[in-house]
Amino acid sequence: MSRVFLIYCAGGDVFLPEFERKAVFDNIRALAQQLSDDNTQFQLLIPIDNEIELLPDTDAANKHRNALCIRLANEAMIARCDALIANLSPFRGNEPDCGTAYECGFARALGKPVLNYTDNCSEQTARYRDFDFGAEANDGRYAYTEVEDFALPFNLMMYGDDYPVFTDFESALRYFAKQQKG
Secondary structure, three states, X not given: OOEEEEEEEEEHHHHOOHHHHHHHXXXXXXXXXXXXXXXXXXXXXXXXXXXXXXXXXXXXXXXXXXXXXXXXXXXXXXXXXXXXXXXXXXXXXXXXXXXXXXXXXXXXXXXOOEEEEOOXXXXXXXXXXXXXXXXXXXXXXXXXXXXXOOOOOOOHHHOOOOOOOEOOHHHHHHHHHHHHHO
């Protein structure tokens, strides 16, 4: 009997234009199929595959309800998964998508393995080298502070010594597959 591993795919890729998003997810689905065999199957859980009935986005109340429905459906997928692979590449700036960060923490809290990858492995200190940490925030509430220096490409809360930081989805999935196949 074949063992099926469910892998939740987190990341900002869901916000790509449709043709790019389709190509990304078709490629990683093909990779999961390629790494599967008679004894071990890798099935990807991709947030956009959730079947959710959304209300027309005609007003804020409907938009809020839709947001909650999407979050709860994604959390249910994460609860079912055996592992989460997250794209922590810089998203709309220097930092990963905050929704992806939430999903990583949610999975960790459930005891799930979280494998992270990024297309920018430069350390945060290098990425923010020219940032003016003394400047007041746009809203005037506080001044920025220095960046943490732990030789990581993202916040220390997104790192674990049980899995290395990968440079792409394929490397993360191959690593996980190798661990499962022994």
